Amino acid sequence: MKKRIADEVEFELSSGNVFADLGLPGADKLQIKSGLVGEIRNAMRKLELTQDEAARRMGIAQPKVSGMLRGDFSGLSERKLMDCLNRLGYDIEIRVRPSADAIGHLKLAVA
Numbered sequence: 791m792k793k794r795i796a797d798e799v800e801f802e803l804s805s806g807n808v809f810a811d812l813g814l815p816g817a818d819k820l821q822i823k824s825g826l827v828g829e830i831r832n833a834m835r836k837l838e839l840t841q842d843e844a845a846r847r848m849g850i851a852q853p854k855v856s857g858m859l860r861g862d863f864s865g866l867s868e869r870k871l872m873d874c875l876n877r878l879g880y881d882i883e884i885r886v887r888p889s890a891d892a893i894g895h896l897k898l899a900v901a
Contacts, residue, residue: 818896823863825898826871831859833878848874 795801802811809824810817834844841859845852850870858866872882889895 819868820863822868822896822898823866823871824861825900826868826875827858827861827863829880829900830871830874830878833875833880837878839878844878848877850874 805811807817807821809820814820830844830848833839834841837844839847841855842852845855848855854866857864858871863871875882
């Protein structure tokens with residue numbers, strides 16, 4: 791991260807992935823999971839679902855929904871989160887393309 795100074799306050803610019811900025815392992819996957827959970831939250835609001843109603847529709851326990859909405863992704867794979875979105879009526883499209891870098895990156899794009 792690059793350091794900057796503004797109004798005599800030093801700060802660091804984000805890389806665009808807060809999990810990477812914090813040095814967490816699996817930062818790309820955490821960012822994907824975070825984005826998917828954000829979309830699940832949006833879907834629940836749009837559909838006006840309670841956590842219990844959403845849990846039944848997604849096929850997971852209500853405490854898991856509560857934890858997920860608070861940022862606890864343990865025990866929830868990217869695939870499971872995508873399945874939850876499907877069960878809430880959302881289509882998911884996965885696009886694969888060559889990377890300009892030697893090692894590719896995971897990225898979530900929301901329509």
